Amino acid sequence: MPPIPPDGEGCVKWLVEMGADLGFHAEANYVSDDGSTADAAWVLNPGQRPIFTFTVEEADPMRLTSAALQWVGTSTEPRSWMHIGILLGGSVGGVSLPGLPERLRIYGGDEADRLEADLEGFTKEVIRLLAKYMKTAPSGGGLRGSIKALADSTLGWPRGQPDARIEKEATAIISEEGLYPFAAETSEDDEAPEITLAPSRKVVPLDIKSGEITFDGALMRLTEADAERLLLSSEHRNLPFTFRFSLPRSGGGASLGLWFDADKSNQPQALEFWALADAAEAAGTIGLLGPSGEVAAFTLV
16 A cells, blocks of 8 residues: 555545455445444445544544544444544544544554554454354455455345354352442432342443453343342343343352344444453453443353
């Protein structure tokens, strides 16, 4: 690829050309179905949810940040798998974006070489995760050949895509304080209120973390609770993800289930799910983090 042009229009054209060279359907001036706009997008097939989206800004880091933030979303409903902001007019070393997920990356105009290398690396990760999900080997023909093969095999998404049911036994360390958001309401007059856990329809957003991967915004309910065991579940009729965490109240083993229903999904959701499943397999641990801190830490057995 030629060097990245220093102007916004030229950079967008460069991104579209690079995406096409890698085998994606690449387009400029992308508008999502919820009205979010991106200067460029790379999708596997026209009309599908984008894998990569891009914001290009020539000089104003605050405007770049504002435009990029609309793409953050959550792991449950990502607008794209990864959004990349590019500030052409200099370094982003002074731009502070604390607490943002890995799917939002910001590059300065002085990082052109790293940007090109990272885009190829991110593309390799897309190929690896989708090939693992679809239980196929990456195609020959380099990155372009593999992306083209994925585009062909996902043309009718979600038609023909597999569901996933990953079940694991584990040991668990539970934080009573972390479970407070699931508890029944207690009187403010109680000097030492006891936590009362009972099944309810109360929904608590939890982050599921394994290794370097965080699946944020999983909407969990306490669906079972007795003297021996708690069950946290994220069952939701409109989402492809179901996470089930069985926690022992006193001794005994824990278990977890990571389920993915293809017919409710898009490709970014499949990538989010398999990034978590792959990280859990590699690290052997999963943590649940909630509004009151850590809920539970699992070690797979």
